[in-house]
Amino acid sequence: MHITSNASHLPDTLYAALQDAAQRYPGVAAYIDSDQAHRFAEMQAAADLLATAMLRLGLSRGDRIAILAYNQIEWLQLFFAAARIGVAVVALSPRYRDAEIEYMLADSRVRAVFTMSRAEDFDYLAMFEHLSARLSELRDVIAIGGVRFRELAAVAPDPFRLASAAQDVSPDDLAMVIYTSGTTGRPKGCALTHASLLASARAQARHTRIQPGELLQLSNPLNHVGGITCGVLSQMVAGGSCELVPVFKAKTVLDMIRRRPPAILVGVPTMMTLLLTHPEAPQIDLNTVRLIITGGSNVDQTLLSHLRQRMPRATVMNLYGLSEASGALVMTPWACSDRNLMETIGTALQGAEVRITDPGGRALSPGQIGELQFRGLGVVRDYIGAASNPDAFAGGWLRTGDLGSMDERGYITLKGRMKDMYIQGGFNVYPAEVEALIATHPNVLMVAGIGIPDPVLGEVGRYFVIPKEGCQLDAAEIVAWCTGKIADYKLPRQVELRTQLPLTPAGKIHKAQLRAETAQSAMH
Numbered sequence: 001m002h003i004t005s006n007a008s009h010l011p012d013t014l015y016a017a018l019q020d021a022a023q024r025y026p027g028v029a030a031y032i033d034s035d036q037a038h039r040f041a042e043m044q045a046a047a048d049l050l051a052t053a054m055l056r057l058g059l060s061r062g063d064r065i066a067i068l069a070y071n072q073i074e075w076l077q078l079f080f081a082a083a084r085i086g087v088a089v090v091a092l093s094p095r096y097r098d099a100e101i102e103y104m105l106a107d108s109r110v111r112a113v114f115t116m117s118r119a120e121d122f123d124y125l126a127m128f129e130h131l132s133a134r135l136s137e138l139r140d141v142i143a144i145g146g147v148r149f150r151e152l153a154a155v156a157p158d159p160f161r162l163a164s165a166a167q168d169v170s171p172d173d174l175a176m177v178i179y180t181s182g183t184t185g186r187p188k189g190c191a192l193t194h195a196s197l198l199a200s201a202r203a204q205a206r207h208t209r210i211q212p213g214e215l216l217q218l219s220n221p222l223n224h225v226g227g228i229t230c231g232v233l234s235q236m237v238a239g240g241s242c243e244l245v246p247v248f249k250a251k252t253v254l255d256m257i258r259r260r261p262p263a264i265l266v267g268v269p270t271m272m273t274l275l276l277t278h279p280e281a282p283q284i285d286l287n288t289v290r291l292i293i294t295g296g297s298n299v300d301q302t303l304l305s306h307l308r309q310r311m312p313r314a315t316v317m318n319l320y321g322l323s324e325a326s327g328a329l330v331m332t333p334w335a336c337s338d339r340n341l342m343e344t345i346g347t348a349l350q351g352a353e354v355r356i357t358d359p360g361g362r363a364l365s366p367g368q369i370g371e372l373q374f375r376g377l378g379v380v381r382d383y384i385g386a387a388s389n390p391d392a393f394a395g396g397w398l399r400t401g402d403l404g405s406m407d408e409r410g411y412i413t414l415k416g417r418m419k420d421m422y423i424q425g426g427f428n429v430y431p432a433e434v435e436a437l438i439a440t441h442p443n444v445l446m447v448a449g450i451g452i453p454d455p456v457l458g459e460v461g462r463y464f465v466i467p468k469e470g471c472q473l474d475a476a477e478i479v480a481w482c483t484g485k486i487a488d489y490k491l492p493r494q495v496e497l498r499t500q501l502p503l504t505p506a507g508k509i510h511k512a513q514l515r516a517e518t519a520q521s522a523m524h
Contacts, residue, residue, distance in 0.1 A: 047083075
């Protein structure tokens with residue numbers, strides 16, 4: 001059943017929600033950046049200044065700006081300023097480079113770019129200035145923190161002009177564009193609205209029972225729904241606090257935790273593992289943590305045991321979400337067994353409807369494996385630009401491309417991406433199942449599996465394994481660990497030991513890059 005919340009009395013645009021938070025939670029240190037706290041009212045005032053500046057740049061409702069920066073207070077000031085006057089933010093990852101960014105800027109018809117000047121020995125400002133010569137609609141490239149940005153931020157607000165510009169901003173207006181990773185071709189621009197972002201944020205805030213003033217250190221990037229919705233907005237609507245982590249580094253986050261103990265930890269399992277295995281981790285008091293939220297993949301037994309040992313009062317939850325859904329769709333219920341926590345991603349959040357379908361779109365019975373489809377909550381209506389295809393969301397249903405099953409209680413088991421599944425000797429193999437088993441080996445830190453061509457069996461599984469520091473592993477040991485625990489056709493045929501794995505901008509293991517590397521090596 002599709003359940004909707006009676007939320008007609010709630011603020012229905014992002015700026016209105018920020019304004020509401022400023023009134024309801026005046027004393028909360030809403031955002032902390034470089035040890036400096038910013039209340040909601042201060043964020044609102046900064047947004048008004050930058051919104052006035054955007055109007056003077058000639059920007060208006062329906063236009064689009066791009067932001068490329070690490071997690072920092074200026075990112076959020078620009079985000080709320082744009083929302084104030086109906087300008088949409090195209091969120092760019094600092095990991096993107098010329099070709100990707102040029103496509104995204106052209107596809108979304110960006111009028112102005114706000115970027116950090118330089119980081120990690122890469123000159124972002126020079127890149128954008130070079131690209132601007134080929135992008136006719138791009139009129140301004142502004143360095144965050146630079147002279148021109150400071151001048152814009154110092155412009156006195158114009159209340160009358162702001163009110164006039166903001167009066168037509170609608171909940172259904174485009175607020176943010178997030179490009180998918182493009183593993184199946186060109187990246188697709190997901191069209192997130194004020195309404196979709198707020199619906200997702202409120203559903204997560206209700207489920208996680210965020211209390212005013214509760215702190216989380218936000219490592220998930222703001223250019224991803226894991227950062228902007230599951231972090232900033234879900235905290236904002238409940239009066240919570242976010243400390244912005246520019247780039248995830250275990251020591252940086254541990255130092256922040258030491259100075260300001262959090263109530264909530266959020267991150268992919270990779271981040272949690274790196275935090276808990278850092279040499280300084282045993283010196284950090286984690287007893288204030290009441291909730292741990294992980295996304296991207298399930299918590300395995302080793303990580304769960306470690307989390308429980310270090311944070312005994314904390315509840316651990318999985319979170320499943322997508323850019324096309326503006327944030328979370330599924331989370332672990334509060335009363336959940338360890339088995340369900342490790343084997344399922346949880347149940348649909350209030351306001352989301354889920355079904356499992358066969359390739360023909362027919363709904364499957366409980367326990368059968370098919371494609372996960374969702375509608376309601378924060379599911380968007382379409383992509384923007386070249387990827388626009390309303391039929392992709394026919395009937396309001398989002399076709400996720402993820403394989404899974406659902407039991408009679410509504411618990412959803414994720415089997416992996418449809419494109420990740422490989423067929424070995426005529427049998428379907430889901431790498432996620434094999435990865436979960438390999439991850440239980442006491443000497444394994446991380447694992448990722450892909451299907452690769454095989455002249456005899458069609459495809460076989462190749463698994464990339466990172467051993468824990470100081471531990472010895474070999475391929476035969478991994479295969480022996482799996483033997484007898486899963487069907488013989490699921491056993492890894494190839495195992496490659498590595499010291500690191502490529503990650504996506506969201507911190508997930510980048511399987512498309514692993515496939516490309518494997519295909520490239522096969523040619524030599």
